[in-house]
Amino acid sequence: MRIIHTSDWHLGQHFYGKTRLNEHQQFLTWLVDLVQQEQVDAVIVAGDIFDTGAPPSYARELFNRCVIALKQVGCQLVLLGGNHDSVAMLTESRQILTFIDTALIPAATHDYQSHIIELTDKNDAVSAIVGAIPFIRARDVVTSSAGQTGDQKKQQLQQAISDYYANIYQCAQQRQQALREQGTEVPIILTGHLTTVNSQTSESVRDLYIGTLDAFPADGFPPADYIALGHIHRAQKVGGTEHIRYSGSPIPLSFDELNKAKTVNLVEFDMGQLHQVTPIEVPLFQPMKVIKGEMAHIKEQLEVLARNAQADACSTQDSDQPTWLDIEVVASDFISDIQTQLQQLTRELHVEVLLSRRAKVNREHGLNENNKESLHELSVQEVFARRLQLESDYLSEKEQDPDPQLDKYMRVKNMFTEITQSIELANKNSNDAS
Known part of the structure; x- marks a missing residue:
């Protein structure tokens, strides 16, 4: 049997x-x-x-x-x-x-x-x-x-x-x-x-x-x-x-x-x-990879991926299938434009970045570095943007994105901007009325 x-x-x-x-x-x-x-x-x-x-x-x-x-x-x-x-x-x-x-x-x-x-x-x-x-x-x-x-x-x-x-x-x-x-x-x-x-x-x-x-x-x-x-x-x-x-x-x-x-x-x-x-x-029917390291090391790994795409374990699959990537950035200093840098690095590659985030081990360090700045030096939008960038758990949320064409980070950032603008407008109208 x-x-x-x-x-x-x-x-x-x-x-x-x-x-x-x-x-x-x-x-x-x-x-x-x-x-x-x-x-x-x-x-x-x-x-x-x-x-x-x-x-x-x-x-x-x-x-x-x-x-x-x-x-x-x-x-x-x-x-x-x-x-x-x-x-x-x-x-x-x-x-x-x-x-x-x-x-x-x-x-x-x-x-x-x-x-x-x-x-x-x-x-x-x-x-x-x-x-x-x-x-x-x-x-x-x-x-x-x-x-x-x-x-x-x-x-x-x-x-x-x-x-x-x-x-x-x-x-x-x-x-x-x-x-x-x-x-x-x-x-x-x-x-x-x-x-x-x-x-x-x-x-x-x-x-x-x-x-x-x-x-x-x-x-x-x-x-x-x-x-x-x-x-x-x-x-x-x-x-x-x-x-x-x-x-x-x-x-x-x-x-x-x-x-x-x-x-x-x-x-x-x-x-x-x-x-x-x-x-x-079971064969791996969809090319998938995890890339982790400092930004320079991530760039090197992406270059290797581009050069050796045909030699990869998944290269026997349909060449029209882009490789799905999970990129975890390890950085000793705060990086405010991780998403932008990754988009530039992968723009010409046959890949799709499905998940990108800062390494969790860097979150506390990043917060400490930000504490060196006074709040009065930053706008409300800047404070929110930096805190959201550090929230790797949120950025790696596993639930299905209802709008996969629009970056989740940018959606939340835009929502916050709309809220703050509406509050500022309400305060202005209140002051004018008084």
């Missing part, structure tokens, strides 16, 4: 105002080809199929095409709802998907048997049992009680999730025993979409708290043969174990995810037991 474990597709995501349509399209095509090449029997997607509860139509179309393509190559598909997915939206197509060997579990229920899915091999023989567990919401497993402390609520929720997994696992064991009595040994696979203790997150992972529980301990899982997890975008083992893993997202969902390859897990079973887990690297 061979399965592909993947998760966190986030179809429909926008990245600083940029669509990921092309990347997702190429990934899904690559995935179907991989299924054929490796003769995969089933694909498990452990949550966050879509990026929002109301994904755009093109994201749904990509999803539908992938489902059909996997069906055409004889591969089963198991889909789990994540914290980004809408239970109602996923439920709409659940019955239709059932007819094409696609199992969809939008939300946790207490009908434990409905979470048990049998995977078959090319000969239609049952070869694995999946305890399909999606993202668990606190209201799915606990009832709040008055008078509980925070620690008590946390312990109650942790125990409730552990019990939920135990109940699903028990149902899977019952089915496993029935097959064993027929002379067939099959493994048990569990899934999940949650944060585990000590897992390494990235900037793109939104803090996920199930009620008051911030992380679930690895020893809370039953002894399944393999546990396919989602939600954390970095591929990793949990607690150093071979059989509890995050596959990670297939494309970088933030710039800080570029330092580690994106993968899907090829999981192989033999004689009813886990045989091997092989991470398979």
Whole structure:
């Protein structure tokens, strides 16, 4: 039995105002080809199929095409709802998907048997049992009680999730025993979409708290043969174990995810037991780079990027695709025109600067340097402009820009100017009236 474990597709995501349509399209095509090449029997997607509860139509179309393509190559598909997915939206197509060997579990229920899915091999023989567990919401497993402390609520929720997994696992064991009595040994696979203790997150992972529980301990899982997890975008083992893993997202969902390859897990079973887990690297479909340093060093890195564009790891992609850049400026002195300088440096290059900011380590120093100036030496607009320039957290905000064509910094600066002008005009009218 061979399965592909993947998760966190986030179809429909926008990245600083940029669509990921092309990347997702190429990934899904690559995935179907991989299924054929490796003769995969089933694909498990452990949550966050879509990026929002109301994904755009093109994201749904990509999803539908992938489902059909996997069906055409004889591969089963198991889909789990994540914290980004809408239970109602996923439920709409659940019955239709059932007819094409696609199992969809939008939300946790207490009908434990409905979470048990049998995977078959090319000969239609049952070869694995999946305890399909999606993202668990606190209201799915606990009832709040008055008078509980925070620690008590946390312990109650942790125990409730552990019990939920135990109940699903028990149902899977019952089915496993029935097959064993027929002379067939099959493994048990569990899934999940949650944060585990000590897992390494990235900037793109939104803090996920199930009620008051911030992380679930690895020893809370039953002894399944393999546990396919989602939600954390970095591929990793949990607690150093071979059989509890995050596959990670297939494309970088933030710039800080570029330092580690994106993968899907090829999981192989033999004689009813886990045989091997092989991470398979996903190609980088969109050129992306992080550049950091003093302005002179950034200029050198941009020059190298321009000279060696064809030799870059992403150069096999369509040459029409500009490289997306995250530029972090390290400066010992205050620089008031970082945006202008970066625009000049990148003007002739085949790149797009999606994120630019001062290094956080320089913010306090910059503030101290500014304190050497008296306020009476600066205009109101100058004070605001310098404070905004130092606010690197604001300038690196991750939410989708409603107007990607207009620089966020300039929009806020212009808004402040309009406000101060209106106040000055009101004061002037008041003085004239008096």
